[in-house]
Amino acid sequence: MRRDMKTGGHGLLGWVAGISLSVIVLVPFVFIVLQAIFPDLGRGSFAAPLVHLGRTVADPRLLHLTGNTLTLGLGVMLGCVAIGVPLAVARALFRVPFALVWDVLFLVPFMIPPYIATLGWILSMQPRGYLQQLTGINLGPLLFSVPGMVLIMSLNLFPVVYFALSRTIEAVGTRYGDVGRVFGARPVRAFFRVTLPLAMPGLAASLLLVFALAIEEYGTPAALGSRFGFQVLVTGIENRISDWPIDLPGAAILSLLLVGLSLVAFLIQRRILAGRNYDTVSGKPQAREKRALGALALPVTAAFALVAFLATGLPILAILATALSKTISGGLKPSNLGLQNFVEVFANTGGALQALVNSLSLGIATALLAGGLGAITAYAVVKGHGRGRLALDMLAMLPSALPGVVVAVGMILAWNQPWLPVTPYNTPLILLIAYCCILLPQPVRYASAAFQQIGDNLEAAARVAGARPFTVFRRIMLPLVLPSLITSMLLVFAVASRELVASLLVAPVGMMTIAGFIWRQFEQGSVGLGMTMSFIAIVLTTLIPMLLIAALRRIAGGRFTGLH
Structure with missing residues (x-):
């Protein structure tokens, strides 16, 4: 009972x-x-199933949209590796000056919606933007390009890799790498052969999450991609339901394709997290003492400061400068601020x-x-x-x-x-x-x-x-x-x-x-x-x-x- x-x-x-x-x-x-199956569903009809599917799959634009989506997702993954992995390793293994400050600043990109950060980048780097007004440098061609879009999205998403990898390496500790060094391995070899493989599940899972977030993002591709004709699945779906003639079956088919890509990344991430875990069985706590950076303290601190400025400082400053400007054409002049x-x-x-x-x-x-x-x-x-x-x-x-x-x-x-x-x-x-x-x-x-x-x-x-x-x-x-x-x-x-x-x-x-x-x-x-x-x-x-x-x-x- x-x-x-x-x-x-x-x-x-x-x-x-x-x-x-x-x-x-x-x-x-x-x-x-x-x-996606019944194109006339909106009229209450189940006639001609899968007719629209053949036309959509045969459309050469579908291959183009899918290719662009995969290019963007993989590019952002590589960008997050380039930015997040070195910073995460330094944060986990060494005593980085102002470490907690950098952690807080790297959290801020999560608080700024990607489309708002992108608009801030546009205002800064477009022709006659804030960067050109202050330095005379015009980076507009870089901004309105695939590498520029990848860079901006990487600066927004790299904290996913940074926090996941740094915490994973901290949990692994330095003991196993030190054992490798005792047996004759150089520090770099011990890191790549021992420490990094142990942290690989956390890195791989975070990169797959980055891939899923990148291919799902709408604001940045819509704001930047439209400027140089770079369309992805997300913007293709939006175009089919907002531009005449409305193509609901096509939007549904593209939606299922995008769901499939996201689901594959999500399932791989779950498999990695569930299938590869490393536990300490010695009964002894891991050594958490971090090493001093020595002569590398200044360049490492400069790298953290540069990334913090690009990911957090620049978008916020651009947003605030624009909010305080009476007119955009007036530029960054005291008389134009209010x-x-x-x-x-x-x-x-x-x-x-x-x-x-x-x-x-x-x-x-x-x-x-x-x-x-x-x-x-x-x-x-x-x-x-x-x-x-x-x-x-x-x-x-x-x-x-x-x-x-x-x-x-x-x-x-x-x-x-x-x-x-x-x-x-x-x-x-x-x-x-x-x-x-x-x-x-x-x-x-x-x-x-x-x-x-x-x-x-x-x-x-x-x-x-x-x-x-x-x-x-x-x-x-x-x-x-x-x-x-x-x-x-x-x-x-x-x-x-x-x-x-x-x-x-x-x-x-x-x-x-x-x-x-x-x-x-x-x-x-x-x-x-x-x-x-x-x-x-x-x-x-x-x-x-x-x-x-x-x-x-x-x-x-x-x-x-x-x-x-």
């Missing part, structure tokens, strides 16, 4: 999670598949304040919805019993392999059907569902890790005492995972508040978000207003989570040590 109660309680929450995930995640994905753009934003010029309120409201709502659904899903997967756990876990993780543009296409196809009596399409609810679908894996991962650390005895004791299953979840399990859950919800809030591609493609008519406002201002030539909104968005979506974490730690003390 106790077994039935336990299974029944978990089963109820599992059904809630399953139905919710089906509506948010599965239905849009299924409609993408159906649209707070006029900030005044216009707070005066709601072009609907700026309303866009800010809309995005912050959607960010809060997404954090609450994704956090609640993530907690229920994680509880059903980790603590539940039954065959549905694996399917529920796969469904919760499916958005990890769905680029934002694919989610947007799925939302359009699923909720814009003429036979639907009620639909969230063309309402703010469609944005909330899209954001939740894109960001749901974050709270699921955090909550799952927290639930796995909680033994079954607490839950069993509560049920013996007569507590109902939902009461056990609400009064015992949820408070224990709340610190980790709040951390993930703050991350969801920060990302949702400035999400770009879904905001552009599925936002209801007349509703503006932060990302949409910035993008539209650049298209219309009001660059100052766009960069002002960018600066305000970065400050708000960075400071609000940090202040909330600090406040919760101060109020609740040790109970919120999980917030980090």
Whole structure:
């Protein structure tokens, strides 16, 4: 009987999670598949299946788009290796001056949305941009090229490799390399033959994640690639649903191809992480003492400073300089600087304040919805019993392999059907569902890790005492995972508040978000207003989570040590 109660309680929450995930995640994905198979699905017809597939596959532009996508993804991987690996090795093995400062500065690119950072680079390096005004050097030809795009995206994504590899090498320690040196290996040979192979799983997994993030990114290819005719799958999908004639079947087919590439990278990453782990069995703690850099201290510090400036300092300075400029043509002159753009934003010029309120409201709502659904899903997967756990876990993780543009296409196809009596399409609810679908894996991962650390005895004791299953979840399990859950919800809030591609493609008519406002201002030539909104968005979506974490730690003390 106790077994039935336990299974029944978990089963109820599992059904809630399953139905919710089906509506948010599965239905849009299924409609993408159906649209790819049945080109006349929008008219309610299942005639001529796969007819459009042949035409799309035979289109020479498909090979071009796919080749460009792979070129970009592989190029960014190599760029992240060139930037992140040397810095990570130095950080892990040597006493780098101001090491914690560099760590903080390398985190900032995660806080700056890629499309905003790219706009900052455009303002800096374009002809008569800030760089040419200050130094006379024109790097416009480099910027508007494939190597330039790869460089910018590498500077945005290299922290993935830097943090993963540096922490992995620190965990491996220097003992094994020292043993190799005792047996006659030179330091470089010991590193490449011993230390680096032990850290290879972390490096390979981080590079595959970089590849997936690079091929899914919309803002940088759309902002830069359009200037020199470089189209990738993401921009090709957007063109098919935004330019006349609308090609929904083609967009669906390209979406499935992009999902396939992302899923392959994701599965390889999971295989590497699951299949190659190294554990110390000697029973002794690893030596964490790092070596001095000696004569290399100055050049290594200069390298860290250069990368920090290019990845963090330059985009922020360009954004702030543009926000403070009265006119772009006026240049970087004291007479051209002022707070006029900030005044216009707070005066709601072009609907700026309303866009800010809309995005912050959607960010809060997404954090609450994704956090609640993530907690229920994680509880059903980790603590539940039954065959549905694996399917529920796969469904919760499916958005990890769905680029934002694919989610947007799925939302359009699923909720814009003429036979639907009620639909969230063309309402703010469609944005909330899209954001939740894109960001749901974050709270699921955090909550799952927290639930796995909680033994079954607490839950069993509560049920013996007569507590109902939902009461056990609400009064015992949820408070224990709340610190980790709040951390993930703050991350969801920060990302949702400035999400770009879904905001552009599925936002209801007349509703503006932060990302949409910035993008539209650049298209219309009001660059100052766009960069002002960018600066305000970065400050708000960075400071609000940090202040909330600090406040919760101060109020609740040790109970919120999980917030980090």
